[in-house]
Amino acid sequence: MSKQKRYFLSEEEIPRQWYNIQAEMPNKPLPMLHPATKQPIKAEDLFPLFAQEVSRQEMDQEHAWIDIPEPVREQYKFYRSTPLVRAYGLEEALGTPAHIYFKNESVSPVGSHKLNSALAQAYYCKQEGVTNITTETGAGQWGSAMSYAAKIFGLEAAVYQVKISYEQKPYRRAIMQSYGAQVTPSPSMSTRAGKDVLTADPNNNGSLGTAISEAVELAMTTPNCKYVLGSVLNHVALHQTIIGLEAEKQMQMAGEYPDIVIGCFGGGSNFSGIAYPFLRHNFTGERNTRFIAAEPASCPKLTRGQFQYDFGDLSGLTPLMPMYTLGHNFMPSNIHAGGLRYHGAGILISQLLKDGFIEAVDVKQTDTFKAGLLFATKEGIIPAPESCHAIAAAIDEAMKCKETGEEKVILFNLSGHGLIDMTAYTQYLSGNLVDYEVSDEEVARNIKELDKII
Numbered sequence: 001m002s003k004q005k006r007y008f009l010s011e012e013e014i015p016r017q018w019y020n021i022q023a024e025m026p027n028k029p030l031p032m033l034h035p036a037t038k039q040p041i042k043a044e045d046l047f048p049l050f051a052q053e054v055s056r057q058e059m060d061q062e063h064a065w066i067d068i069p070e071p072v073r074e075q076y077k078f079y080r081s082t083p084l085v086r087a088y089g090l091e092e093a094l095g096t097p098a099h100i101y102f103k104n105e106s107v108s109p110v111g112s113h114k115l116n117s118a119l120a121q122a123y124y125c126k127q128e129g130v131t132n133i134t135t136e137t138g139a140g141q142w143g144s145a146m147s148y149a150a151k152i153f154g155l156e157a158a159v160y161q162v163k164i165s166y167e168q169k170p171y172r173r174a175i176m177q178s179y180g181a182q183v184t185p186s187p188s189m190s191t192r193a194g195k196d197v198l199t200a201d202p203n204n205n206g207s208l209g210t211a212i213s214e215a216v217e218l219a220m221t222t223p224n225c226k227y228v229l230g231s232v233l234n235h236v237a238l239h240q241t242i243i244g245l246e247a248e249k250q251m252q253m254a255g256e257y258p259d260i261v262i263g264c265f266g267g268g269s270n271f272s273g274i275a276y277p278f279l280r281h282n283f284t285g286e287r288n289t290r291f292i293a294a295e296p297a298s299c300p301k302l303t304r305g306q307f308q309y310d311f312g313d314l315s316g317l318t319p320l321m322p323m324y325t326l327g328h329n330f331m332p333s334n335i336h337a338g339g340l341r342y343h344g345a346g347i348l349i350s351q352l353l354k355d356g357f358i359e360a361v362d363v364k365q366t367d368t369f370k371a372g373l374l375f376a377t378k379e380g381i382i383p384a385p386e387s388c389h390a391i392a393a394a395i396d397e398a399m400k401c402k403e404t405g406e407e408k409v410i411l412f413n414l415s416g417h418g419l420i421d422m423t424a425y426t427q428y429l430s431g432n433l434v435d436y437e438v439s440d441e442e443v444a445r446n447i448k449e450l451d452k453i454i
């Protein structure tokens with residue numbers, strides 16, 4: 001029988017500030033551009049859509065440290081600090097000399113890291129007199145977090161859920177509804193964007209891109225309603241740095257510092273959250289940690305996408321962002337890691353990848369579940385299909401250590417648990433899970449469309 005060791009922070013030790021990497025990146029990212037004028041946008045340009053404070057955070061390249069509002073920190077205390085765990089069981093099973101640690105974000109009330117930003121965004125909206133918020137959700141993780149956060153801070157939430165998930169993941173829909181949110185399957189007839197898609201294709205299953213278009217449209221046409229986003233944007237990554245800042249203190253308690261930091265990658269929020277606080281020590285030359293983003297082979301924007309200005313949504317309503325992308329028209333296969341099915345990568349991550357500060361790997365769906373099941377049997381937690389990507393990458397690095405005999409310290413983020421994703425495990429266990437590969441032609445075809453943008 002193996003052991004497990006967990007590290008916690010006291011309430012006092014929970015960080016009081018988030019880390020804003022933009023202020024310290026050696027190369028600042030290119031600006032976001034207005035979709036119509038193609039001119040760089042300012043924080044004020046985002047005010048119609050987003051809360052003003054998060055709009056300012058989005059553009060802030062000055063302040064490396066930003067205070068966590070006390071009411072948000074109070075809510076963090078409901079589940080933070082989250083445990084940092086030394087995974088002795090997994091190490092033993094692999095026979096690796098590596099030390100494997102994971103940060104367990106699955107202990108949040110909604111089961112994932114997403115609440116870290118949802119609480120902050122709901123708080124700022126409330127502060128600014130907003131009454132309604134709207135957003136999109138794929139697998140339902142972000143929608144659940146936002147529904148809960150909205151309820152905490154007294155806001156009404158309207159969530160557009162990608163239709164296929166709405167039908168295939170009724171439990172996440174029920175969670176959102178239990179927290180009082182109004183959930184609409186997307187594409188819907190309630191918006192111009194939804195109508196356009198449905199008229200062209202009545203059986204359309206929906207995509208994150210379409211759902212974003214619908215939520216953005218609702219926010220722009222409804223008074224006192226703001227849009228909130230769970231990933232990709234700079235301010236979301238900012239809020240998620242609570243993960244890495246806690247982990248840094250907890251690793252100190254363990255007397256170690258990571259050689260490799262790993263996170264799964266959808267739009268970058270959990271990866272950024274665990275990575276940026278450690279990455280700041282690479283900027284100063286004080287450390288030389290490797291950072292690995294693990295993405296699905298079926299949606300490989302970091303490993304096979306192109307660095308290019310692109311829209312965040314299908315309809316081209318969002319600002320243009322300079323990022324690694326597969327093209328906003330890219331329709332990813334229906335893998336179980338719904339949270340990783342997004343065509344683009346976000347501005348900061350893209351610049352950091354371009355500048356060689358981070359690396360990316362892609363993982364096949366069946367390999368992720370194999371890794372997730374080994375983890376579950378050794379550490380007790382059934383990981384979210386998304387998190388399985390990080391586990392697979394961590395196991396891969398640990399096995400390299402076995403070959404070389406190196407005693408590296410590996411830290412990965414367990415972004416969520418998979419207790420509401422058991423259909424996926426059932427499929428894997430019965431041998432019915434397939435891998436999806438994207439052909440070079442498909443990638444090339446989608447990216448070619450982008451040349452017309454700028």
Ligand SMILES: *Cc1c(COP(=O)(O)O)cnc(C)c1O
Pocket residue numbers: 112113114141142230231232264265266267268269270271339340384386387415416417
């Ligand atoms: C949403 C989600 C992800 C992917 O989003 P990122 O912004 O890339 O972190 C990963 N894991 C879980 C559990 C999620 O809910």
